[in-house]
Amino acid sequence: MSLLLGVVAVLVGATAYGEYAAGTVGWVLVMELVLGAVGIGVLPWLFRRPVRTALALAALAAVAPTATPVATIGTLTVSRVCRLPVAIGVAAAGTAAHAVRGLWLPMAGLSYGWWLVLVVVAHAALVAIGALSQTRAALIDSLRERAERAEAEQGRRVAEARAAERAAIAREMHDVLAHRLSLVATYAGAIEYRPDLPPEKLATAAGVVRGGVHQALDELRDVITLLNEDTSAADSPLPALDDLPELVEESRAIGTPVDVRDTRPEAELPGPTGRTAYRVLQEALTNARKHAPGQAVTVTLDGTPGGRLLIEVCNPLPPAPAPAVVPGAGSGLVGLTERVRLAGGRLDHRATAREFRLSAWLPWPA
Structure with a gap:
């Protein structure tokens, strides 16, 4: 805000100097300086009440050329933050104010007709710039919203993919281990319920249990390798x-x-x-x-x-x-x-x- 007020003050001072160079002196020049200072003082309200402040600045511009810089900023601000019909209305008020000023304080070397043309073109350009700024801001907001929605959708897809992968691994582990451990449990049950078996049969059953446990561990290791990104599926052939x-x-x-x-x-x-x-x-x-x-x-x-x-x-x-x-x-x-x-x-x-x-x-x- 301080930078904006400084720039506007410089523009108002340059306008006052131009009026002085054109021969404006006395109380008229003092009035223009005072109204220019009033416009600078009113400018901070532009961001709180843009329409009313812009209309007040346009009224000052109808009296003093030094109010034109602040009136221009008022019209541009309204065009950027308000709906297009409101911006056109404020621009029309600014155009009318400058048309009135051109009647009682014409610009040297420029006919009133060309003055009106320049005023209309300038205010139309201000409205167009403001509308373009609004469109750009809306586009950026839309793109940001789409990016956030796409990011959320990607997160959901990743979560679903992880859930599906966990379910697939769980099914694979169940299929592998349930079969192998049921064999081990059957032989272990035979050893438990038939301790009177001949030693050679007990040794055979114990060997089957030990071999089954080793095979279960090997198959479990094969399933876990599916989680390792550095392991190729060809290194561990799956059963068919x-x-x-x-x-x-x-x-x-x-x-x-x-x-x-x-x-x-x-x-x-x-x-x-x-x-x-x-x-x-x-x-x-x-x-x-x-x-x-x-x-x-x-x-x-x-x-x-x-x-x-x-x-x-x-x-x-x-x-x-x-x-x-x-x-x-x-x-x-x-x-x-x-x-x-x-x-x-x-x-x-x-x-x-x-x-x-x-x-x-x-x-x-x-």
Whole structure:
């Protein structure tokens, strides 16, 4: 504000000097100096009450040329902070004030007509500059708002991506560890409930438990490497449907008969589909081992490239509920259903009085 008042004071002084050089002396020059000083004193109110102050400055400009600089600033300020109709009204008042002054105090060397033209053009330019300033400020505010909204949207997307990644890792850890630990728990249970077994069988069971724990740790390490940005996915191959024989042998080794009926043609199954199919079968065999130990499990695979891969796993239910071998939250099938859905397929499971049946289909690209 101090800088603005200093600049305006210089302009008022320059205008007064020009009037003096043009021959204005005596009380007229004193009046112009006084009105110019009054305009400078009124100027601070321009930012509190812009319209009223600008009209007052325009009235001073109708009497004294030294009030023109402050009146010009008043019109420009109104044009920058007020609506366009208000700015045009203030500019019209300023134009009228200068037209009145041109009648009783004409400018030397300039006709009244050209004086009016210059006044109208100047005030129109002030209104245009103010409107342009408002438009620029509105554009900057809009861009700032859009940037803040985009930043908030980006933050939301990052949070959703992190939540999805955590859910995927949780499903992967469940699929890996539930299967492996159920095998370990089965052998550990045999050691606990049959301490009278021959030493060689106890040693074999203990060896299986130890090997299973090591495998569980290795598989857990493989899952955790997914969190390491410096580790390539190729360094740790993920299981696929081609690993089904090993999965079946593990179940058979602990007393779960598994019959596999694979009628698929000899065709390569894409990696994502093969991994999802493997996880479906792994979870199905783990559930059968936990809830129906010793019962025969039938696995059926069918499908053709360009169509879909069909997976069906069924097993009879025991007469009485089996004791929990491995405690669980019951979320395995929920996570598996979501995994299959994300792969573009569908999973269904149902239990009757005699059997439990799990069915899934996955798209099989040609």
